[in-house]
Amino acid sequence: MKKILVMLGPNLNMVGTREKNIYGEENADTINQDIKSFAENIGFECDIFQSNHEGDLIDKIHSTLGVYDGVVLNAGALTHYSYALRDAIASVTAVPFIEVHMSNVHKREEFRHKSVISAVCAGVICGFGKDSYRLGIEALKGLI
Numbered sequence: 001m002k003k004i005l006v007m008l009g010p011n012l013n014m015v016g017t018r019e020k021n022i023y024g025e026e027n028a029d030t031i032n033q034d035i036k037s038f039a040e041n042i043g044f045e046c047d048i049f050q051s052n053h054e055g056d057l058i059d060k061i062h063s064t065l066g067v068y069d070g071v072v073l074n075a076g077a078l079t080h081y082s083y084a085l086r087d088a089i090a091s092v093t094a095v096p097f098i099e100v101h102m103s104n105v106h107k108r109e110e111f112r113h114k115s116v117i118s119a120v121c122a123g124v125i126c127g128f129g130k131d132s133y134r135l136g137i138e139a140l141k142g143l144i
C-alpha cells in the first residue's frame with residue numbers, strides 16, 4: 001500500500017479558531033480526521049504531521065525518503081519566504097510534493113502571491129478550504 005504524508009506548517013493547528021472568515025469554523029482535529037479517512041478510503045496509508053517550527057518541518061521532509069511515496073504540504077506562511085524549506089524539498093526529489101493552501105492566496109495580500117516552494121513541487125492547489133487537501137491527495141494518486 002502506498003504511504004503518504006500530509007504536512008502542515010505554522011498556525012495550521014489553529015484553524016477553527018484563527019481568521020474564521022478565511023479558514024472556516026471547523027477545527028484542525030476534525031479536518032485532520034477527514035483527511036486521513038479520505039486518504040485511506042482511496043487506498044493510501046496516511047500520516048499527518050503538523051509543526052509550528054521550521055527546523056522540525058525540515059527534519060520531517062528529510063525523513064520522508066524511503067518512507068513516504070508522496071507528500072501533500074501546506075507550509076503556511078513559510079511558503080512565502082522559507083528557502084530552507086524549499087531546499088529541503090529539493091533534497092528529496094524522489095518524493096513528489098503537492099503544495100496546498102486552504103485559501104486562495106492570490107486573492108489575498110501581495111506577500112502571499114509569491115511561493116518559494118512551488119518550483120520544487122509537482123503542482124499547486126489553493127482556494128478550496130479543507131477540500132484543497134482532498135484535491136492534493138487525489139493529485140498524488142495520479143502521480144504515485
Ligand code: DQA
Pocket residue numbers: 010011012074075076077078079100101102103104105112
Ligand atoms: C495558507 C496561506 C498562507 O498564506 C498562510 O500563511 C497560512 C495558511 C492557507 O492554507 O491558505 O498559514 O497556507
